[in-house]
Amino acid sequence: MKKEILKKLYAHTEEETDILNGRNTVDQNIYTDDKNFVIDRDKFLLPEQMISVRKHTRFIDFPLHKHNYIELQYVYKGNLTQVIDGKEITMKEGELMMLNQVISHEIKAAGEDDIIINFIVKPEFFQYIFSLADIDNVIFNFIMSTIYSNSTKGEYLYYKVSDKGSIKANMEKIIMELYEPNITSSISIKLLVGLLLVNLIKHSDDIEVYSADNYEKKLSLDILKYIDEHYEEGSLAAISEQLNQPDYKICRIVKKYTGVTFKQLVQETRLNKAADLLMRTSLAVTDIMQAVGYENITYFYKIFKEKYTMTPHEYRKMIEQEHYQTN
Numbered sequence: 001m002k003k004e005i006l007k008k009l010y011a012h013t014e015e016e017t018d019i020l021n022g023r024n025t026v027d028q029n030i031y032t033d034d035k036n037f038v039i040d041r042d043k044f045l046l047p048e049q050m051i052s053v054r055k056h057t058r059f060i061d062f063p064l065h066k067h068n069y070i071e072l073q074y075v076y077k078g079n080l081t082q083v084i085d086g087k088e089i090t091m092k093e094g095e096l097m098m099l100n101q102v103i104s105h106e107i108k109a110a111g112e113d114d115i116i117i118n119f120i121v122k123p124e125f126f127q128y129i130f131s132l133a134d135i136d137n138v139i140f141n142f143i144m145s146t147i148y149s150n151s152t153k154g155e156y157l158y159y160k161v162s163d164k165g166s167i168k169a170n171m172e173k174i175i176m177e178l179y180e181p182n183i184t185s186s187i188s189i190k191l192l193v194g195l196l197l198v199n200l201i202k203h204s205d206d207i208e209v210y211s212a213d214n215y216e217k218k219l220s221l222d223i224l225k226y227i228d229e230h231y232e233e234g235s236l237a238a239i240s241e242q243l244n245q246p247d248y249k250i251c252r253i254v255k256k257y258t259g260v261t262f263k264q265l266v267q268e269t270r271l272n273k274a275a276d277l278l279m280r281t282s283l284a285v286t287d288i289m290q291a292v293g294y295e296n297i298t299y300f301y302k303i304f305k306e307k308y309t310m311t312p313h314e315y316r317k318m319i320e321q322e323h324y325q326t327n
Contacts, residue, residue: 005179009055009076009115019059026062039067041120050125051189053178056080056116062107070121073097074171078114082107084156085215086245094162096171096200103154117175125193158208159200167203170196219243220257223250227269232293234266270294271307278316285312 012020015030032040045052056062056073073080073096080091084105091097099105101123110116161167174192177185200207226239240247254262270292277288286297294300304312 002176002180005176008179009117013055013057015057016059019057024060026057026060031065037063037065039065039069041067041069041122044120045069045122050122051178051193052120053175054118054120056107056110056118058110058112058114061109064104064106066101066104067099067120068101070101070123070126071099072119072121073099074117074119074175076115076117076171076175078111078116080107080110080114080116084210085154086249087215089158091158092160092162094164094168096159096161096167097156098159099156100154103156117171119174125190153211155209155211158210159203160206160208161200161203164199164203164206167196167199170199216253216256219245220253223254224258224265227266231266231269231273232291234270234293236262267303268307271304274300274304274312275308275315278312279319288312 015027018027028037031043032038034040044054073091075091075093075095077093079093082089082091082105084103089097159167170192174189174196177189177192222243223239226242227234230238236247236250240250243250251262254260254265258265260268274288274292277283277291278285281288283291289295289297289300301311304315308315310318
């Protein structure tokens with residue numbers, strides 16, 4: 001990177017100077033006129049511009065926001081920590097993230113040596129990659145979905161490519177063209193971004209794909225796994241703490257993906273485990289009841305019979321008879 005550009009990247013901007021002098025909130029007027037804090041590309045792009053670059057403002061927490069463009073974050077030096085849908089992500093030097101216009105995120109305060117470059121990109125900028133339409137990859141699908149879909153799902157692609165020298169070199173060339181534009185920069189940037197996308201496609205194994213729906217599905221699997229492993233406790237508070245998600249969100253996701261309530265799911269899991277123990281072990285019914293998390297024998301018999309139409313003793317006897325008949 002040229003020394004002149006490095007000086008610009010490390011120098012304090014006017015906004016950063018105000019923060020260091022005591023300002024403790026982000027001046028939203030710099031970014032948007034929207035009271036809902038949707039960062040406006042027109043604040044940073046001229047009408048004829050398709051792409052621009054801006055250094056992320058350091059020294060202050062950046063509150064929850066969206067933007068009306070595709071944002072590409074690049075960690076040039078240091079780290080970047082942000083929170084997306086309750087998940088804290090720390091990006092390392094050399095890593096990238098591409099976010100669509102719908103996603104909401106907040107960013108933790110960056111330090112003096114954390115240099116993050118934000119690319120502000122109109123979705124139309126990527127239309128020239130239609131020549132890649134025969135390639136089925138997450139980057140192409142993300143961009144095409146962003147341009148043509150009316151989806152309201154927040155999505156991002158997280159490129160964990162800090163060890164890929166070719167991508168770093170490519171990014172530095174793009175930054176130089178944007179910081180020191182010339183008569184051929186418009187064409188050069190398109191070619192460089194095209195080369196960047198090809199490089200990223202080559203390293204698709206290093207991409208973490210997120211959408212609000214995908215994240216919920218993953219979270220639902222985490223919930224099911226946790227319940228399967230900790231069914232005897234069956235505590236909503238415990239699973240909420242373990243997964244760092246509020247109680248109401250756990251309950252909503254369970255209902256959405258299983259069709260039953262959290263309490264019903266825990267009960268179903270416990271009864272399945274009880275039936276398995278009745279089949280595989282010679283433990284007393286009271287011991288099995290306690291092993292799966294129940295203390296009241298009358299209640300246990302009641303709900304077991306509701307599910308299996310027979311008592312635990314009758315269930316075990318049926319299994320023994322079936323085993324005897326098959327041997």
